Amino acid sequence: MTGTYAHAPGFIVGDRPKIVTSRFEYEDSYTLTRYLATDGYQGLRAALSRPANEVHDEVRTATVLGRGGAGFPAGTKWGLTPQGVYPRYLVVNGDESEPGTYKDRLLMERDPHQLIEGCLIACYAAGLSQCFLYIRGEMALAQERVAVALNDAYAAGYIGKNILGTHFSVDIVLHWGAGAYVVGEETALIESLEGNRGMPRLKPPFFPAANGLYGQPTIVNNVETLANLPWLMCNGAEAYTAIGTKTSPGTRMVAVSGHVKRPGVYEIVNGVTTFRDLLYKEEFCGGIRNNNELKAFVPGGGSAPWFTPDQLDLPFEGSQVGAAGSMLGSGAIMVMDETTDIPAAALTLTRFYAH
Amino acid sequence: MSRLSEGNIRLAKEIIGRYPRPRSAMIPLLHMAQQQDGYITNDAMVHIGELVGSTSAEVYGTASFYEMFKFEPVGKYLVNICGTLSCALMGSEELMHYAEHKLGVKMGGTTDDGMFTLEHAECQAACTEAPCLQVNYRYRFRVTAADFDSLIDDLSAGRLVDEIPAHGTVARVGQHIPRDRGVGAIPPESVTEAPVWLDGKAAL
Structure with missing residues (x-):
């Protein structure tokens, strides 16, 4: 598939590969017009031009790691549904609420069609009959942008009955929450989607791939994970795995907050970019504020054990960060300089989890 | 009603x-x-x-499980100030004290005129823009005391009604599935076979 689409979204923009944030530079990045002008829905066309099982194989070969926290490969996850049991559902986890994390909100606000296209590719590949897109309750703008994008995509024939004139038909239903951190956990998300209190279920027996929404096989994928699929379908697994490393291919979005000069959300190369690159390089955060000393940083969301400057040269690679005693989690880096009262900082996080 | x-x-x-x-x-x-x-x-x-x-x-x-649902009237504008780590590192506690002073209510309280309810919130997913707050779930980023003053003044004077609807409205646009385009709900008991597109052939 490589090279089929000369203008496939953002193979390399500037000096860094951008897979999911290539349209963020446009003011109107969230509109269908802009999306179509930048090869939008070409990944869906590429997918529908092949049998579903081949599309699934392509995702498996690319080793698209889940971006929600656990880092489990999406292609493998799709394969865990029991043979011959239907219907199967797709639930999109847009309930981003892990402290420090906010990439999914930006992906929903600024490129909702990319997410929608990713959902369609997943439903086609894994034989999922209906999709529920669950957005965190407090994210008003994301809900509005996704609602408009869904309405436009339905009107244009990209969602619903006989998509692009084929026998592939699927609805995407916009659903939203009402405030509860724990709902980001996938079985709690399903409880909430069934109209219940959003408490996690016991695993086992409730592994969603086998026993999820309404007791049916259910794939729960994170927003960023699905947003990778249009690019992957346009460019192929070989191009995808050429970025990053064998165990951590592609890119990932990270949000850096706290005491750096330029806090922000950056798309970095998986397995290659180090924490030092991210915190100090000019193209990223540009160093610690006031040129202070770094005291500690949280490498992967509020639940992750903290790192000290000794660990700055670790790359964004799950097993290496794991061996060093923490996790990459949801891609949130919180930076604390020498002025920070560490026990007080730890207390704010503890209060969050008690909440 | x-x-x-x-x-x-x-x-x-x-x-x-x-x-x-x-x-x-x-x-x-x-x-x-x-x-x-x-x-x-x-x-x-x-x-x-x-x-x-x-x-x-x-x-x-x-x-009752979900924090966004209120079972008694709250202010027209619900002001949620984030206090989780990234915001705490950037001064959210001072901002909360300032807000309490400005509005004359404690966290959780509503002003006598029914205009504002002040709440302590957990992570609002805008951590690089700390400290942040939401008014009826619309963001304000890197909020200083002066920003807070002008926000409250603008809301009181009705200058932000186009941007920030009264409490209760979250998204102002909803999904609409056209009757002739929608597949309809797929109840589990009505399906036993694989979707038609899993026929081993390309759909397009």
């Missing part, structure tokens, strides 16, 4: 129809009730129960 209005009943039925099980519409319908009345009334919960086939106690059981 707290059962759902005629217009909302029509919309509620459309929403219920998207789900394989009506009960899945419960949270969207609770938001609808809150949008209608500013908070969730007992009558609205009874009505929602009738629409989705649950008792009002079950509706309350679900609703």
Whole structure:
């Protein structure tokens, strides 16, 4: 598939590969017009031009790691549904609420069609009959942008009955929450989607791939994970795995907050970019504020054990960060300089989890 | 006035129809009730129960789990100031004290004129823009004391009504699935076979 689409979204923009944030530079990045002008829905066309099982194989070969926290490969996850049991559902986890994390909100606000296209590719590949897109309750703008994008995509024939004139038909239903951190956990998300209190279920027996929404096989994928699929379908697994490393291919979005000069959300190369690159390089955060000393940083969301400057040269690679005693989690880096009262900082996080 | 209005009943039925099980519409319908009345009334919960086939106690059981649902009136503008780590590192505690002083209420309180309710919030997913707050779930980033002053002044003077709807309205645009385009809900019991596109052939 490589090279089929000369203008496939953002193979390399500037000096860094951008897979999911290539349209963020446009003011109107969230509109269908802009999306179509930048090869939008070409990944869906590429997918529908092949049998579903081949599309699934392509995702498996690319080793698209889940971006929600656990880092489990999406292609493998799709394969865990029991043979011959239907219907199967797709639930999109847009309930981003892990402290420090906010990439999914930006992906929903600024490129909702990319997410929608990713959902369609997943439903086609894994034989999922209906999709529920669950957005965190407090994210008003994301809900509005996704609602408009869904309405436009339905009107244009990209969602619903006989998509692009084929026998592939699927609805995407916009659903939203009402405030509860724990709902980001996938079985709690399903409880909430069934109209219940959003408490996690016991695993086992409730592994969603086998026993999820309404007791049916259910794939729960994170927003960023699905947003990778249009690019992957346009460019192929070989191009995808050429970025990053064998165990951590592609890119990932990270949000850096706290005491750096330029806090922000950056798309970095998986397995290659180090924490030092991210915190100090000019193209990223540009160093610690006031040129202070770094005291500690949280490498992967509020639940992750903290790192000290000794660990700055670790790359964004799950097993290496794991061996060093923490996790990459949801891609949130919180930076604390020498002025920070560490026990007080730890207390704010503890209060969050008690909440 | 707290059962759902005629217009909302029509919309509620459309929403219920998207789900394989009506009960899945419960949270969207609770938001609808809150949008209608500013908070969730007992009558609205009874009505929602009738629409989705649950008792009002079950509706309350679900609703009471979620922080966004209020069971008594709150201010027209709900001001949520984030206090989680990234915001705490950037001065959210000072901002909270300032807000309490400015509005003359403690966290959780509502001003006497019914305009503002102040709340301590957890992570709002805007951590690089700390400290942040939301007014009726609309963001304000890197908020200083001066920013807070002008925000409250603008809201009081009605200058932000186009941008920030009164409490209860979250998204101002909803999904609409055209009748001729939608597949319809896929209830589990109505399906036994694989989707037609899993036939080993390319769809296009």
